[in-house]
Amino acid sequence: MGEEEAVKVAVRMRCFNQREKDAEAVRIVRMEKLAVGSRTYVQDPASASKDEKKFDLDHSFQTFSREDLEAGEYYDQDRVFDEVGRPLMATALEGRNVSLFAYGQTGAGKSFSMLGKPDQPGIIPRICKAIFQEVQDAKSKGPPRADLSVDYMVQVQVVEIYCEMIHDLLTDRKTWPPKGLQTRKTPDNGYVVDALGRPCTQYSEIEEAIKMADQNRAVGSHALNPESSRAHTIYTIIYEKKTIQTATQKVTEQVRARLNLIDLAGSERCDKAGTSGQMLQEGIAINMSLTHLGDCIKALSESKKPNFRNSKLTLLLEGSMTNGKLMMIAAVSPASICYEETISTLRFAERIKKVKIKCRKNITKNPVEELKNEMEQRRLEMQQEIDELKKRVAGGGVVGGGGDSEAVDKLKEMLKLQEEEAQQMREALDFRMRELQETPSEREARSKEIADAHRKALGGASIKNPDEITLPHLRNLNADLRLADTLIYEIERGDTVIGRMDPENPPKFEFNGMGMQPNHCKMMFDGRRVYLRKEAEHARVLVNGRPVEEDTELKHHYRLWLGGNYAFRFVFPNREKEGDPQFEGKDPPYPTFAFAEEEMCKAAVDQESAGHGSSLSKDLLLKLNDALRGCEKANQVARDLTRNVEFTAKIFKNRITDEADVCVVVREGPSEWQWFMDKFQTRLDSFAQEWENWDRCRQSGEKYQPPAEDPFTDNEDLLIGEADVWLQSLAHMMEFECSAPVVSTTGKVEGQVHVQLMPLGKNGSKGPWQPGDVNDPFVDEPEELVGKTIQVEVRIMEVIFDAQPDSQTVAPPPGAEGEQEGNLCPFHHVFLRYKLNPKDQSIPWSQVPVCKESTMNPTFNYTEVHELVVTHELLTNLKEGKLLIQVWGLSSAVQPNIEAQEVSDDEDAKLDEMLAERQQKLAKLDREIAEARRKLVHLL
Numbered sequence: 003m004g005e006e007e008a009v010k011v012a013v014r015m016r017c018f019n020q021r022e023k024d025a026e027a028v029r030i031v032r033m034e035k036l037a038v039g040s041r042t043y044v045q046d047p048a049s050a051s052k053d054e055k056k057f058d059l060d061h062s063f064q065t066f067s068r069e070d071l072e073a074g075e076y077y078d079q080d081r082v083f084d085e086v087g088r089p090l091m092a093t094a095l096e097g098r099n100v101s102l103f104a105y106g107q108t109g110a111g112k113s114f115s116m117l118g119k120p121d122q123p124g125i126i127p128r129i130c131k132a133i134f135q136e137v138q139d140a141k142s143k144g145p146p147r148a149d150l151s152v153d154y155m156v157q158v159q160v161v162e163i164y165c166e167m168i169h170d171l172l173t174d175r176k177t178w179p180p181k182g183l184q185t186r187k188t189p190d191n192g193y194v195v196d197a198l199g200r201p202c203t204q205y206s207e208i209e210e211a212i213k214m215a216d217q218n219r220a221v222g223s224h225a226l227n228p229e230s231s232r233a234h235t236i237y238t239i240i241y242e243k244k245t246i247q248t249a250t251q252k253v254t255e256q257v258r259a260r261l262n263l264i265d266l267a268g269s270e271r272c273d274k275a276g277t278s279g280q281m282l283q284e285g286i287a288i289n290m291s292l293t294h295l296g297d298c299i300k301a302l303s304e305s306k307k308p309n310f311r312n313s314k315l316t317l318l319l320e321g322s323m324t325n326g327k328l329m330m331i332a333a334v335s336p337a338s339i340c341y342e343e344t345i346s347t348l349r350f351a352e353r354i355k356k357v358k359i360k361c362r363k364n365i366t367k368n369p370v371e372e373l374k375n376e377m378e379q380r381r382l383e384m385q386q387e388i389d390e391l392k393k394r395v396a397g398g399g400v401v402g403g404g405g406d407s408e409a410v411d412k413l414k415e416m417l418k419l420q421e422e423e424a425q426q427m428r429e430a431l432d433f434r435m436r437e438l439q440e441t442p443s444e445r446e447a448r449s450k451e452i453a454d455a456h457r458k459a460l461g462g463a464s465i466k467n468p469d470e471i472t473l474p475h476l477r478n479l480n481a482d483l484r485l486a487d488t489l490i491y492e493i494e495r496g497d498t499v500i501g502r503m504d505p506e507n508p509p510k511f512e513f514n515g516m517g518m519q520p521n522h523c524k525m526m527f528d529g530r531r532v533y534l535r536k537e538a539e540h541a542r543v544l545v546n547g548r549p550v551e552e553d554t555e556l557k558h559h560y561r562l563w564l565g566g567n568y569a570f571r572f573v574f575p576n577r578e579k580e581g582d583p584q585f586e587g588k589d590p591p592y593p594t595f596a597f598a599e600e601e602m603c604k605a606a607v608d609q610e611s612a613g614h615g616s617s618l619s620k621d622l623l624l625k626l627n628d629a630l631r632g633c634e635k636a637n638q639v640a641r642d643l644t645r646n647v648e649f650t651a652k653i654f655k656n657r658i659t660d661e662a663d664v665c666v667v668v669r670e671g672p673s674e675w676q677w678f679m680d681k682f683q684t685r686l687d688s689f690a691q692e693w694e695n696w697d698r699c700r701q702s703g704e705k706y707q708p709p710a711e712d713p714f715t716d717n718e719d720l721l722i723g724e725a726d727v728w729l730q731s732l733a734h735m736m737e738f739e740c741s742a743p744v745v746s747t748t749g750k751v752e753g754q755v756h757v758q759l760m761p762l763g764k765n766g767s768k769g770p771w772q773p774g775d776v777n778d779p780f781v782d783e784p785e786e787l788v789g790k791t792i793q794v795e796v797r798i799m800e801v802i803f804d805a806q807p808d809s810q811t812v813a814p815p816p817g818a819e820g821e822q823e824g825n826l827c828p829f830h831h832v833f834l835r836y837k838l839n840p841k842d843q844s845i846p847w848s849q850v851p852v853c854k855e856s857t858m859n860p861t862f863n864y865t866e867v868h869e870l871v872v873t874h875e876l877l878t879n880l881k882e883g884k885l886l887i888q889v890w891g892l893s894s895a896v897q898p899n900i901e902a903q904e905v906s907d908d909e910d911a912k913l914d915e916m917l918a919e920r921q922q923k924l925a926k927l928d929r930e931i932a933e934a935r936r937k938l939v940h941l942l
Contacts, residue, residue, distance in 0.1 A: 005360065005361065006358040006359065006360050006361075007327065007358060007359060007360075007361050008355065008356075008357065008358050009328045009329065009330065009354050009355060009357045009358075009359065010060045010061075010327075010328070010329040010330075011059045011060050011061075011329070011330050011332065011351045011354060011355045012059065012060060012061035012062070012063060012082075012085075012086055012329070012330070012331050012332070013033075013040075013042050013057070013059055013061070013062050013063070013331070013332040013333075013334060013348065013351060014062075014063040014065060014077075014082070014111065014115055014331055014332070014333050014334070015031050015033065015042075015062075015063070015064050015065060015066050015073070015074075015334055015335075015336045016065055016066065016110065016111035016114065016333065016334075016335060016336070017065065017066050017067065017336075018066075018335075018336070018337055019109060019335075022335065022337040022339060022340070025337075025339050027337035027338045027339045027340075028047070028337075028338045029066065029070070029073060029336045029337070029338075030044055030045045030046075030047055030336060030337070030338050030341060030344075031043065031044050031045075031066075031073070031334060031336040031344065032054075032064075032072060032073050032074055033062035033063075033064045033073065033074030033075070034062070034074060035062065035074075035075060036058075039058055039059060039060050039061075040058075040059060040060065040061055040062035041056055041057065041058050041059075041062065042056070042057045042059065042062050042348065043055070043056055043057075044057070044341070044344060044345060044348065046341060047338035047341055048341075055345065055348075057348045057351065057352060059332075059351055059352075059355060060355075061085055061086065062074060063077035063081075063082055063085075064076055064077060065077055065078070065082075065111075066336050073336070078122075079118055079122045079123065079124065079128075082115065082125065083125055083128045083129075086102070086125060086329065086331065087102075087125040087128050087129045087132070088132065090102055090129065090261070090327065090329060091129050091132050091133060091136075091261075093259075093327050093361075094133075094239075094241055094259040094260075094261050095133070095136060095241065095257075095259070096257075096259075096363060097257040097258060097259050097363040097364045097365045098259055098326060098327055098361050098362070098363055098364065099191070099259055099260045099261075099262075099321065099322060099325060099326030099327070099361075099364065100259065100260075100261050100262070100326055100327045100328075100329075101261070101262040101263075101264065101319070101322035101323075101326060101327070101328050101329070102116075102125065102261075102262070102263050102264065102328075102329045102330070102331070103262075103263075103264035103265075103266055103319075103330055103331075104116050104264070104265060104266060104330070104331045104332075104333055105266055105292075105330055105331070105332055105333070105347065105350060105351070106266075106268060106332060106333030106334060106343075106347050107268050107333075107334075107335070107340070107343040107344075107346075107347060108232075108267075108268030109268060109335070110268060110333035110334055110335055110343070110347070111333040111335075112265060112266060112268065112331070112333045113265055113484060115331050115333060116263065116264075116265045116331075117212075117265065117484065125263070126212070126237055126263045126265075127208075127209065127212070129239070129261065129263070130158075130205055130208045130209075130239060131205045133156060133239065133241065134156070134204055134205045134208075137154045137156070140152070140154070141154070145245075146245075149247065149248055149249065150245055150246065150247060150248060150254070151245075151246050151248050152243065152244070152245055152246070153243075153244045153246060153442060154242070154243055154244075155201065155240075155241075155242040155243075155244070155442075155445065156201070156202050156203075156208070156239065156240070156241055156242075157199040157200065157201050157202065157239070157240040157242075158172075158199065158200050158202055158208050158211045158212075158237070158238070158239055158240075159172065159197045159198065159199045159200075159236075159237075159238040159240070160172055160197075160211065160212065160214075160215040160235065160236070160237050160238075161183070161195060161197045161235075161236050161238075161318075162219070162233040162234065162235045162236075163233055163234040163236070163291070163314050163315050163318070164232075164233035164234075164287075165233075165287045166182075166287055166291070166313065166314050167181060167182030167314075168182045168183040168184075168185070168195050168197075168314055168318075169182055169183065170183060170195075170197040170198055171214070171215035171218045171219060171235075172197070172198045172200055172211060172214055172215060172218070172452065173197075173198050173455075174455065174458075175218060176514075176701050176702070180695075180698060182314075183195040183196065183197065185314070185317055185318065187422075188321075191260060191321040192310075192318075192320035192321025192322075192324065192325075193310075193317045193318060193320055193321070194318070194321075195318070197238075198452060199240060200448075200449055200452045200453075201445035201446065201448055201449045202449065203442075203445075203446060203449070207449060208239075210453065212237070213488065214453075215235070215237075216484065216485055216488045217463070217488045217489055219482075219485055220478055220480055220485040220486075220488045220489050232267045232268070232288060233267055233288075234264065234265070234266050234267050234288070234291065234315055235264070235265045236262060236263070236264050236265075236318065237262075237263040237264075237265070238260060238261065238262050238263075239260070239261040239263070240258075240259075240260055240261075241257075241258070241259045241260075241261065242256065242257070242258045242259075243256070243257040243258075244256050244257075254367065255365065255366070255367055256365070256366050257363075257364065257365050258364045258365075258366075259364055260321075260322075260326075262319070262322050264319070266292070266315075267288045268288070290313065291313040291314070291315040291316070292315075294309075294312040294313040294315070294316050295313070295315060295316055295319070296350060296353070297309070297312070298310060298312075298316050298319075298323065299323075299350075299353055299354045299357055300353060302323065302357045302358075302359075303353060303354075303356035303357045308323075310323075323357075323359065324359065324360070325359070325360060325361065325362060326359065326361050327359070327361050328357075328359055330351065330354055332347050332348060332350070332351040333347070334347050334348065462491060462509075462510055462511040462512060463489045463490060463491055463511075464490045464491065464492050466490070466492075468487065468490055471490065471492060471573075471575065472575050472576070473492045473493060473494060473575070474492075474493045474527060474532050474556075474572070474573065474574045474575070474577075475490055475491055475492045475493055475572075475573050476490070476491040476493070476562065476570040476571070476572060476573070477489070477490050477570060477571050477573055478490075478568075478569065478570055479561075479569040479570060479571055479593070479594065479595040479598055480569075480595050481595050481596070481599075483594075486594070486595060491511050491570075493525050493527050493532060494527065495527050495528070495529055496526075496527065497524055497525070497526055498510045498511065498524065498525040498526075498527070499511075499521060499524050499537075500513065500522050500523050500524065500525065500564065501513070501518060501519060501520050501521045501522035501523070501537075501538070502514055502518040502519060502520050502522065503520075503701065504520040504521070507520070507521065509521070509522075513564060513565060513568055514697065514701065515565055515566060515567055515568060516565060516566040516567065516635060516638055516639065516642075516690070516693055516697075517542050517564075517565030517566030517567070517634070517635070517638035518564065518565040518566075518568070519538035519540060519541050519565075520538065521537045521538055522537060522538050522541045522543070522564060522565065523535060523536050523537050523538070523541055523543050523550075523564065524537055525556075526553075531555055532555065532556045532572075532574070533553045533554065533555050533556070534550060534553070534554050534555075534556055534562070535550075535552075535553050535554075536550050536551065540638075540641055541564075541565075542563070542564070542565055542566070542634065542638070543562075543563070543564060544561075544562070544563035544564075544602060545560055545561070545562055545563075546560055546561050546582075546601060547561065547563075547598075547601040547602040547603075547604065547605035547606075548605055556572045556574075557572070557574065557577075557580055557581045557582060558572065558573060558574040558577055558578050558580060558581025558582065559571060559572065559573075559578075559581045559582040559585055559592055559593055560572045560581070560582060561593050561597070561598040561601060561602075563598070563602060565638070566634065566635050566638050569595060569598050569599070571592060571593050571598070603627040603630075603631070606627065606630045606631075607623050607626055607627050607630065610626060610630060610651060610653075618653070618662065619662075622653070622662055622663070622664065625663075625664045625679060626651060626653065626664050628679070628683075629651035629664045629665075629666055629679060629682070630651045632649075632651075632666070632682060632683065632686050633649040633650060633651050633666060635686065635689070635690070636649040636666075636682075636685075636686055636689055637649055639689045639690070639692070639693045640689075640714065642693060642696060642697075643692065643693070643696055643708075645714050646670060646671060647668065647669070647670045647714045648668070648669045648670075649666055649667070649668055649682075650666065650667045650669075651664060651665075651666055651667075652664070652665055652666070652667050652676075652747070652748050654747040654748060654749070660841075663678075664679060665677060665678050665679065665682075665747050665748075666678075666679070666682040667748050668716070670714070670715075670893070672828055672894075673828045673893045673894055674746075674750075674828070675716060675720040675721075675722075675893055676720070676721060676746060676747045676748065677716075685713055688713035689713055689714075692709060692713055695709075715893075716893055717892070718892075719831075719833075719890045719891065719892060720829075720890065720891060720892065720893055721746075721747065721888060721889075721890055722744065722746065722752055722829055722832070722889040722890060722891050723744040723745050723746040723747075723750075723751075723752040723753075723888075723889050724744065724745060724747075724886060724887065724888050724889070725742035725743060725744045725745070725754075725755045725757075725886075725887040725889070726742060726884040726885070726886060726887075727740060727742050727757050727759065727884060727885040727887065728884055728885075729759070729838070729879065729880045729881075729883050729884060729885055730880070730881060730882075731759060732759060732761060732794060732880050733784040733787075733877065733880040733881045734780060734781055734782070734784060735761040735779040735780050735781055735787070735792065736761065736780060737758070737759065737760050737761065737769060737770075738758070738759045739756075739757070739758045739759075740756075740757060741754040741755065741756050741757075741802070742754065742755050742757060742887070744801065744887075744889050751804060752803060752804060752889070753801055753802050753803035753804045753858075753889075754801070754802045755798065755800070755801045755802075755834070755887055755889065756798070756799040756800050756801075756802070757796070757797065757798055757799070757885070757887070758795075758796075758797035758799070759794060759795075759796060759797075759885070760794070760795040760796075760797065761779045761792065761793070761794055761795075762779065762792075762793040762794065762795055762867065763775075763777035763778060763779045764776070764777050764779075765777075766793060766867070768795070779792070784877055784880065784881060785877070787872040787877060787880075788872050788873070788874060788877055789872065790871075790872055791869060791870065791871050791872070792869075792870050792872060793867055793868070793869050793870075794838075794867070794868050794870065795865060795866070795867045795868075796836065796838075796848070796865070796866050796867075796868065796885070797863075797864070797865050798834060798836070798850055798862050798863075798864045798887070799861070799862065799863055799864075800859060800860065800861045800862060800863075801832065801834070801859070801860050801862075801889060802858065802859050803827060803828075803829070803858045803859070803860075805858070827856050827857055827858045827894065828893065828894050829856070829891035829892065829893060829894060830854070830855065830856035830891060830892055830894060831852055831853070831854050831891055831892045832852065832853050832860040832889065832890065832891035833849070833850055833851065833852040833853065833890050833891070834849075834850035834862065834864075834887055834888065834889055834890070835847040835848060835849050835850060835887075835888050835890070836848050836850070836885060836886060836887040836888070837885070837886050838868060838870075838879070838883075838885055839876070839879050839883060840884075840886040841883075847888075848866055848868075850862050850864045851864065856894060
């Protein structure tokens with residue numbers, strides 16, 4: 003057994019970002035190096051006192067400013083590696099497992115510490131480079147004895163945990179299991195996944211593998227959502243040194259270690275970050291997994307048994323947190339506006355500092371035998387637990403009834419778990435045996451095979467160094483700067499077809515993300531100029547934010563959008579002077595994802611809001627932009643899934659808030675309804691999930707099965723429209739009757755609602771009153787009502803829907819010629835609700851019962867008496883306000899579920915004839931009733 007050692011913790015303070023500079027934030031963090039360890043001070047910006055909170059940790063790295071001496075001693079990437087990375091690497095080379103993870107809020111600088119930038123590499127690439135340098139130095143010295151040889155193996159795995167699913171970033175995304183990789187138990191490293199491990203013989207191969215992972219993440223972010231790529235990423239370096247007896251080829255000693263280098267996704271307060279939809283789900287999954295990580299750390303610090311099974315992250319970290327050297331970098335912002343997040347991160351760092359972990363060397367003389375012994379030891383431990391449970395069960399007298407039912411359930415669970423773990427350990431043994439027997443040449447061949455497979459999976463992307471490319475090409479744009487420019491597509495002379503996978507006519511550049519069509523578009527290069535042509539009918543192709551409808555020449559630094567989320571910048575070497583000049587002298591001197599996205603959004607919003615002038619607020623424009631982009635995505639999904647549904651963003655005036663707002667109009671056949679943005683965002687996530695299922699089936703050749711609950715069909719109550727009834731007559735206590743138009747949120751008149759407002763006299767008496775009747779509640783001056791209690795009866799008789807101009811065609815009865823138009827009501831289960839003062843949120847809505855019939859003339863004959871104490875505010879509402887009536891119902895696209903019955907072909911034909919005849923009669927009757935009602939209303 004190894005010795006216990008406390009977790010090492012470092013805190014690193016980054017410089018201000020642009021948001022903090024714009025907010026004029028001040029530095030509230032400073033650092034001090036102590037004789038042993040270091041101290042970080044944080045001042046509360048909201049406190050009047052100058053008192054500082056103190057946190058004593060192992061290391062404090064100030065990367066805020068070289069000039070600000072009060073902030074502490076400055077640390078660049080080199081010094082951070084020397085104090086953190088190099089000691090971890092040395093520990094791993096001794097045969098101990100090591101783990102390093104970066105923790106902190108979103109944007110705190112975790113990835114900069116772990117991965118760095120091209121000109122400032124972080125800890126991960128530096129550790130990898132240093133390992134190969136150590137191996138090279140050891141090889142140059144030769145084996146310890148002439149009869150021995152030494153074989154070194156370095157292997158890299160990269161997995162991400164996204165929304166509690168584990169993905170292998172070194173394999174083709176098309177081969178990923180729908181629910182992610184499954185974990186399995188091993189005797190020496192806890193739970194692992196069967197991710198692809200790429201053997202590497204030099205640092206450039208590890209660098210290539212890390213680049214592969216970045217490219218895979220870039221492809222994934224394009225496929226569904228460029229902003230939804232936040233995940234925990236685990237880089238695992240497996241180091242193995244085998245000493246082999248030359249004569250017998252027997253392994254006499256094996257030194258083995260795993261380096262887990264974990265780039266955690268940032269935790270965040272979802273309300274503060276303003277996330278919604280898929281990004282909100284990501285945020286919740288990330289926060290939950292980090293919470294479970296905190297729970298495990300707390301349990302370990304209190305010498306309790308943690309529950310690692312609560313999340314995939316803690317399950318994969320179990321081996322690191324129970325055996326090995328563990329270190330954490332707490333990344334914090336020094337800005338005053340991030341005080342709460344910084345304090346939260348440092349308190350987490352204090353907790354983990356209390357954890358002690360046993361760290362033993364993984365050095366074996368007979369690897370296979372010792373692995374078998376470990377498996378047997380684990381089996382005996384589980385068997386001991388099972389035997390104890392059996393005693394409890396036997397002591398409880400289960401056979402005769404009663405007994406310890408909890409122990410019985412636990413025993414069943416343990417037996418099942420024992421069987422599963424035994425199978426997993428047998429698989430682990432087989433896997434380790436194959437690894438031990440693999441020769442260096444076989445590893446090299448396997449590495450080449452992995453690299454070749456990845457290149458094919460990139461869909462035509464180049465693997466050249468960008469600086470070496472002389473042809474015009476596309477470079478991917480990404481919200482994550484690390485993933486930008488990782489995918490490069492060279493455009494050769496002639497025609498270059500871009501589109502979705504098509505076995506019959508494969509494109510040169512294959513993009514299978516949402517919104518991509520087969521033969522989507524084409525690029526034509528004649529040696530001097532490159533032109534872009536839209537090919538597919540519904541293909542979304544934008545250049546500099548504007549749709550492409552005719553051949554368009556591409557120039558250096560032009561921005562290109564394809565499908566739903568594929569964003570690129572066009573690069574034309576040696577033709578830079580003919581390109582877009584607006585980036586000259588800028589930092590960076592080329593378009594970024596943020597620039598391209600803002601440009602595209604502005605163009606879309608300008609077109610949609612053209613009729614509203616400059617009256618729209620910035621918040622409303624942002625909301626409109628979200629709706630426009632969401633509608634594009636929803637329409638793309640509907641086309642792919644062959645659904646006759648169309649989504650359109652619309653600005654409307656919210657009658658309750660009396661302000662402009664945004665909704666989405668949904669049309670399915672003759673039916674039309676509106677969704678407010680929160681509901682649309684929820685449905686949009688369901689559309690995206692269903693598209694992923696469809697796309698997975700398409701690429702694998704499986705038959706797509708639509709879900710039982712169709713996300714496109716709205717089986718919830720819809721707001722059909724609203725009607726206004728002026729209350730001015732009630733200010734004089736006079737009766738008023740009208741048929742008020744029912745107007746949808748998009749301004750379409752859906753019909754009329756017949757309403758009466760009847761003021762009641764003394765003791766609730768009703769008119770009509772004769773002149774001079776003492777019960778007549780009429781008043782000449784409305785002010786006479788102030789301070790009095792009045793009664794008003796609201797009567798809602800019926801709704802008369804307008805005939806739909808795009809109504810369905812009803813099949814004629816047998817023997818009739820041609821087709822007859824029938825006005826089928828687009829709604830059923832209609833109900834109403836109303837408010838006398840819609841601006842008063844404290845007053846509940848009055849509900850009118852449901853009319854379940856599907857008819858153009860739902861009848862209610864509803865009456866309710868309201869007793870009101872007249873205040874000055876209420877009187878103002880009576881004189882100037884309106885009664886708001888909302889009409890709700892279900893779309894006729896939603897039909898009741900009818901159990902399928904087996905009928906013969908003849909019976910089926912007869913049923914069709916009967917159904918057609920009844921539909922025609924009902925439609926004709928609805929038309930006659932609606933017309934009669936309209937004439938009656940007009941006459942009255």
